[in-house]
Amino acid sequence: WGTTFDPDDPQNPRGQLKLDPTPELSKQIKQCQTDIKEYMAKVLTKALLWSKQFFYDKANKADTLLARILKQRTAQKLIDKIATPDGSITEDPDKIAGVFQKYFTNLYDHDPH
Structure with a gap:
């Protein structure tokens, strides 16, 4: 050339x-x-x-910076511990899901009686 x-x-x-x-x-x-x-x-x-x-x-x-930001946001939204109705703190994901299920079941359970 x-x-x-x-x-x-x-x-x-x-x-x-x-x-x-x-x-x-x-x-x-x-x-x-x-x-x-x-x-x-x-x-x-x-x-x-x-x-x-x-x-x-x-x-x-995702770019490295974007991936880092998304990872931080995901970690902030993650609930890793919760206090149960009896006052104890649990880190078990199944128990955490159960606590939320009971809470929202009671919240939206509108028994007219």
Whole structure:
């Protein structure tokens, strides 16, 4: 890519085509153009697949800072201890769920009698 291309240079096939237009040389130039297009298509396809994979891998994952914030918020919302109606404190998740179930059952149990 670092070299310059002079189409009028007799060393280049296009320059030769201008000096001596032959069907064979024209065919060679078209074949070279086709090869270049195929190569560029392969390079482009590979780059596109890489970028799709990269963004697929990164797009659905939370950033480290966001993950840390969400983890802190989740930890703040988590109830790890609760006082039972008899006054004891429990850390057992099943007992905590039971205390909440009893509380809300009593709260919403509207017996008209």
